[in-house]
Amino acid sequence: MTTLTHLECAACSKRHSSGQLQNLCDCGGPLLARYDLARLREIWPRDSLAAGPSNMWRYGPALPVSEASSIVSLGEGMTPLIHARRLGQRLGATNIWVKDEGMNPTGSFKARGLSCAVSMCVELGARKLAIPSAGNAAGAMAAYAAAAGLEAHIFMPRDVPQANFIECVAAGAKVTLVDGLISDCARIVGERKAAEGWFDVSTLKEPYRIEGKKTMGYEVAEQFGWELPDAIFYPCGGGVGLIGMWKAFEEMEALGWIDERRPKMIAVQAEGCAPIVRAFESGATHSEFFPNARTAASGLRVPKALGDFLVLDAVRKSGGTCIAVSDEEMLDAGVALASDEGIFPAPEGGACVAALSQLLASGFLKSGERVVIYNTGSGLKYLEAYGGRFPRA
Ligand SMILES: Cc1ncc(COP(=O)(O)O)c(C=O)c1O
Ligand SMILES: [Zn+2]
Numbered sequence: 001m002t003t004l005t006h007l008e009c010a011a012c013s014k015r016h017s018s019g020q021l022q023n024l025c026d027c028g029g030p031l032l033a034r035y036d037l038a039r040l041r042e043i044w045p046r047d048s049l050a051a052g053p054s055n056m057w058r059y060g061p062a063l064p065v066s067e068a069s070s071i072v073s074l075g076e077g078m079t080p081l082i083h084a085r086r087l088g089q090r091l092g093a094t095n096i097w098v099k100d101e102g103m104n105p106t107g108s109f110k111a112r113g114l115s116c117a118v119s120m121c122v123e124l125g126a127r128k129l130a131i132p133s134a135g136n137a138a139g140a141m142a143a144y145a146a147a148a149g150l151e152a153h154i155f156m157p158r159d160v161p162q163a164n165f166i167e168c169v170a171a172g173a174k175v176t177l178v179d180g181l182i183s184d185c186a187r188i189v190g191e192r193k194a195a196e197g198w199f200d201v202s203t204l205k206e207p208y209r210i211e212g213k214k215t216m217g218y219e220v221a222e223q224f225g226w227e228l229p230d231a232i233f234y235p236c237g238g239g240v241g242l243i244g245m246w247k248a249f250e251e252m253e254a255l256g257w258i259d260e261r262r263p264k265m266i267a268v269q270a271e272g273c274a275p276i277v278r279a280f281e282s283g284a285t286h287s288e289f290f291p292n293a294r295t296a297a298s299g300l301r302v303p304k305a306l307g308d309f310l311v312l313d314a315v316r317k318s319g320g321t322c323i324a325v326s327d328e329e330m331l332d333a334g335v336a337l338a339s340d341e342g343i344f345p346a347p348e349g350g351a352c353v354a355a356l357s358q359l360l361a362s363g364f365l366k367s368g369e370r371v372v373i374y375n376t377g378s379g380l381k382y383l384e385a386y387g388g389r390f391p392r393a
């Protein structure tokens with residue numbers, strides 16, 4: 001299946017071999033999977049995809065798993081790409097599309113990353129997995145670990161959406177609710193993992209969640225007939241989905257599947273937690289820890305991301321931008337997307353709709369440009385956040 005050759009540090013470019021469980025480079029940088037794309041270009045024409053499975057494993061040759069029997073799949077990926085005509089009409093734009101990641105197993109795009117990472121844990125022999133999570137990654141980890149028969153140790157903020165807590169416990173995970181943020185959860189996993197024998201599945205601290213997430217980039221290209229959109233809106237917590245898509249575009253160009261044109265990458269954050277927006281506006285290459293992070297979009301409550309420099313680099317190279325919206329705006333926009341299009345988004349998806357309306361109004365985007373909004377999760381997982389708007393008599 002795979003043509004994985006090695007891992008490469010995104011910070012110092014050091015080469016690491018890929019045949020064993022691995023976290024960060026000795027320099028502290030995240031490791032990225034590298035493939036034999038020249039060979040793949042010879043043997044893997046894009047037209048052959050149609051014969052593959054209708055989930056993200058159709059891109060198997062550019063994913064890290066070598067034995068099909070290692071794959072732990074619940075049908076993730078190949079999510080709908082929906083032309084949002086009525087939303088577009090309201091905003092004065094004709095070419096707006098929603099990639100609805102809420103349709104994934106466990107109701108968010110996190111299924112892609114965890115399907116890939118847990119499959120690699122099976123392949124490389126990890127038995128006890130630990131994860132710090134803002135919520136949805138925990139739910140996905142619990143589900144895929146259950147499907148693989150592995151132990152899942154989950155650390156998430158005490159105030160995560162109830163859906164995230166219940167789905168984890170139901171799937172048999174060992175859940176610890178932490179008085180703090182995902183950064184505090186990550187610290188606890190880091191302190192305890194050696195003694196407990198846990199493999200740390202923190203995003204970007206292991207090299208394969210990003211590989212699953214990058215399939216969002218492969219898919220949008222395939223679904224548009226190998227022509228990328230003009231702009232992509234992505235709600236950035238850790239930003240790994242955006243980094244993954246950017247990596248996918250590079251790989252697809254090397255495969256000869258797409259040309260050198262890239263979408264403007266637009267990183268959307270919450271006003272109550274906008275470290276990457278701040279760094280973008282100040283011209284910095286890295287972000288600073290964002291104090292007192294708060295937002296209803298729990299997935300965006302990441303005060304400092306390990307891959308911030310990769311997000312900023314991709315956004316700048318693409319001619320995109322970073323923008324923050326308020327909780328009020330994202331929830332209003334989420335309800336608007338539901339009533340315009342029948343897609344009830346996570347507040348993170350709502351944030352992208354709110355950001356789109358601002359960038360159309362400011363003229364940053366033109367009305368005919370083809371724009372894709374990533375709705376990264378289902379609104380059904382955020383009933384507390386939306387509940388205040390819909391009191392029952
Ligand atoms: C619904 C949702 N959207 C977006 C994100 C942010 O993901 P990323 O790490 O790719 O920025 C999360 C992370 O928890 C999430 O749950
Ligand atoms: Zn390094």
